[in-house]
């Protein structure tokens with residue numbers, strides 16, 4: 001019984017962390033129409049940033065600055081934001097495909113650099129991170145429960161923040177840009193500036209998710225920032241319904257449950273010689289989910305309430 | 316005889332946002348019919364709707380008595396209708412000769428002869444046939460566009476402001492050439508901003524504003540009509556209502 | 557250094573073939589197709605299958621054409637693979653992209669193309685296994701062209717380069733001498749004028765997929781011939797091919813050819829100063845450099 005509960009806590013923690021990343025993506029894609037093909041890079045920047053800033057010194061590795069945890073977490077977010085700002089600055093005024101390609105490229109480059117730079121942990125990843133408050137909470141179930149509570153608080157905070165943002169004039173502007181760039185420009189707003197803001201903000205939120213993820217495992221390595229994570233996060237958003245924060249969170253729990261369940265079922269019931277291909281089968285499934293949703297239910301399972309923005313109505 | 320009839324056309328670029336709210340027009344065979352009106356009136360949209368580039372949501376277009384509403388644009392040539400767009404009406408990255416060969420590519424054995432005939436008609440183009448069309452001057456570009464239209468031996472030509480952006484002399488030349496085409500039995504439906512010039516050479520005239528017919532009649536009459544003269548010929552552009 | 561140059565040209569020719577189809581489809585359908593590189597994989601594996609098939613039908617076909625490791629059966633298989641891959645590209649468009657196009661915007665197509673890439677890549681892995689394959693088990697020794705500077709070239713590499721260049725020359729002749737080629741260029745420049753000039757757009761889209769798929773298949777086989785075939789071939793080549801299209805300017809066929817060579821050369825020359833582990837990141841640096849210096853590429857036009 002305690003095993004089940006402790007697994008549920010574990011599951012809920014990871015799903016909540018991923019939900020935060022999905023919310024960040026929703027700000028970019030759902031609300032602003034920006035395609036981010038390299039979610040893992042921003043997630044990873046936050047994760048690596050947090051561990052390097054907050055970790056203990058390790059031989060041959062950069063970092064180990066032992067900053068207070070929350071500052072380290074914040075630092076990770078800032079690093080994500082800087083990466084996003086550079087990429088956005090170069091691509092956001094171009095055709096949208098450039099952003100897709102460049103962000104995809106960032107993710108490839110990020111993984112490559114992390115894997116090959118020993119001073120950034122190399123293929124082994126970053127170790128030597130002490131989870132905050134471990135002395136007070138111990139290392140067991142109670143710690144995980146407390147951490148889940150912390151993650152949930154952050155998730156709710158981000159959720160509320162985004163809901164307010166979307167209802168604000170800035171949020172309306174984002175949707176106006178998404179729907180009709182020319183109209184938005186004629187309002188005298190500079191769409192590329194606003195897009196850049198939304199892109200950086202979304203990436204910072206992904207960085208936060210990455211930081212929490214790395215904290216949870218007290219470890220991060222190139223294996224954690226593989227392209228598949230980007231696809232999973234997309235699938236979560238597309239299934240949930242782009243544009244809708246509640247849907248995004250529900251989509252995350254749904255897809256993460258399906259992913260872990262399918263992995264478990266395959267490893268449990270599939271014959272030995274198929275085991276090697278578990279990953280391939282799961283990847284095909286997630287590809288089918290993405291393509292299938294786009295073909296048959298592009299609005300997602302929990303679609304955005306149709307808010308026709310003022311500019312679209314007036315045209 | 317009527318060549319082209321558009322009846323109660325409603326059309327637009329996006330669903331539920333008609334640019335043409337209701338437009339009707341008739342183009343007589345071997346005559347010049349001119350469409351004038353303020354900027355944004357929907358003149359180009361009307362021509363595009365006839366050519367199949369903008370979906371017509373209600374109303375009909377007929378050609379020589381046959382309904383052709385919402386045709387596939389690539390089939391218009393086969394129906395004998397050529398269309399010279401307002402801008403970007405030649406392929407700049409192709410040479411002049413390639414532009415013509417492109418429109419002549421279904422003409423089979425006749426293609427070479429027809430191309431030579433066009434070059435004989437437009438010696439200025441013949442001289443530059445191996446040059447990129449993008450390098451042509453404005454007037455020559457219009458002539459190339461007209462030559463491309465003529466290549467398919469059309470019975471009807473839809474022309475959208477062929478004189479726009481040309482020097483007065485070049486504009487006059489293009490318009491006179493257009494007029495001359497009717498002598499071979501070609502029907503011309505022309506959009507023009509040079510209202511006076513257009514009315515002088517046209518037979519029939521339609522005035523559009525805000526996606527609707529405003530006034531129409533024989534070009535001569537409109538030219539002498541004091542009200543029309545004041546609104547449309549005073550040199551002022553009138554904003555759409 | 558010289559070795560890097562030579563290798564770079566070779567890889568460049570393969571990237572060029574891949575980039576031509578990508579740039580055409582990207583320009584026409586206005587979306588970044590992340591599944592294009594999977595067509596290279598499809599082509600490489602299709603040729604592997606037919607190579608085996610022909611070799612089994614007639615042992616003489618399984619003989620290598622000296623001094624290459626390329627067999628007669630593989631040479632025929634390449635042609636069949638090109639055709640099949642072209643047809644696959646058309647089918648993928650019919651099954652997925654066309655429907656997504658009808659339902660949503662261009663960006664949904666980008667998502668869909670990622671999904672398609674995942675599906676193809678992993679199905680290939682499931683069918684053919686995750687371990688690398690070779691067209692020929694025979695070892696063909698590289699020829700030492702020169703000792704100082706040291707330069708090794710395999711006969712297959714020379715063949716690949718010549719064949720790739722030949723394909724490009726044929727394409728060039730088609731583009732510059734035939735009305736079909738004019739039509740292709742016309743569609744790329746101005747689709748609606750192309751339509752009113754009597755060009756059937758949907759037929760052109762089919763032809764572009766066919767050509768793009770065929771060229772990708774050739775690239776895939778050439779890659780397999782000079783390296784090895786594995787299911788993640790598409791994953792490894794997608795970014796360099798995108799880089800080639802961006803360097804050349806999206807929509808420019810000649811730009812894609814040049815871009816392919818530039819990316820191939822740059823990636824190999826980068827190895828002179830960078831450890832080889834970093835090479836996957838080089839195309840990204842090239843993309844960044846182009847976006848900073850000349851965002852629309854060498855031959856691209858600004859479009860929004």
Ligand SMILES: Nc1ncnc2c1ncn2[C@@H]1O[C@H](COP(=O)(O)OP(=O)(O)OP(=O)(O)O)[C@@H](O)[C@H]1O
Nearest residue numbers: 328329334352353354355356357358359360361401
């Ligand atoms: N591709 C398009 N998509 C959406 N709206 C368009 C498009 N082209 C034109 N419009 C709109 O349709 C209306 C009519 O445009 P149209 O080009 O038909 O005018 P026009 O009478 O030809 O004007 P002009 O004299 O400037 O050529 C305008 O309000 C314009 O903004």
Ligand SMILES: [Mg+2]
Nearest residue numbers: 358359360401
């Ligand atoms: Mg007009």
